[in-house]
Amino acid sequence: MPVLSQPDSSGLDNLSASRYGVQINLGTAAVPVWTFIYGLQTWGPKFDGVSEDDTDIASDGFASEAVAGNAFTAEFKGLVKGEDDGEDFVVDAGMWALVVASEQADSSGHVHLRYWHRKLPIAREFFATVKATLEPGKPNELQKFSGTLTGRGKPKDITKPGAAFKLHYGFGLTSYVATVDGQATSSLTAATATTGQIKTAFEALSNVDLATVTGASPDFNVELSPLPTLVSVTATPTGTATFGPA
Structure with a gap:
């Protein structure tokens, strides 16, 4: 046997x-x-x-x-x-x-x-x-x-504490990529990305357990759990975008 x-x-x-x-x-x-x-x-x-x-x-x-x-x-x-x-x-x-x-x-x-x-x-x-x-x-x-x-x-x-952030984009960009502690999300289309698509993009990162996204284009409220140390956003091809503490 x-x-x-x-x-x-x-x-x-x-x-x-x-x-x-x-x-x-x-x-x-x-x-x-x-x-x-x-x-x-x-x-x-x-x-x-x-x-x-x-x-x-x-x-x-x-x-x-x-x-x-x-x-x-x-x-x-x-x-x-x-x-x-x-x-x-x-x-x-x-x-x-x-x-x-x-x-x-x-x-x-x-x-x-x-x-x-x-x-x-x-x-x-x-x-x-x-x-x-x-x-x-x-x-x-x-x-x-x-x-x-x-x-x-x-x-x-308890639920792991999350941090609240503001994600905003201005004129001149077609898409953007957000970064959480060195990990980048997939590219998100500025004009059409929904809260659900943004949530999915964040939760696909291995260092994000949960993302809560509210608001509407071009301003979104994002809560990430666990607490990240550093976040940023990159606009494509040009334009303005911000991602930081609420």
Whole structure:
């Protein structure tokens, strides 16, 4: 009888670690102000199930455990980022909020965060307590920070956050190509491209999971998920076109 063999995996691609976006809410739960935490080098969310022995007399001497609960933590580490004018250093607000919260002795030490993986189907929002510290270092070393977030309850699955952009074209062009983080869409006809065709063109890119397109020629509102870093547009053969933050 033939034995099942696992196929060679040499033709598969590998995935780089820590391709996350991480934001902290500097507003309220009702009116959030999501702010990126810059400088992160390591982001390690982890579920740690709590099990309990449920062995009984029918287990034939083998131990058995059942899941009785779960816990969520996230370890982080990074470099302190900000703006240095020569006299004062204005530290990144997202990172500093973690440090300030870790110094509190009451509910003001609770933080509200969300994170998502740029490639994997992972996007969550959660509340946590935080332990964060500025690590000791020498004057010729970069200042680092690190810590641990301990979840307050179950993280909530969310849709990967999108960014809102305006796509506009003026006179003199017949078509245009939009670019998202280095990937170009197919050519879109300026006069006739519909919201559905523009949506399809964006979602054909491997770095766009979801595109929401509204409006009408020559002005469109475009929301892309996950959050891109850089977008642009090229007009053909000549003419004006813009693609940027709304």
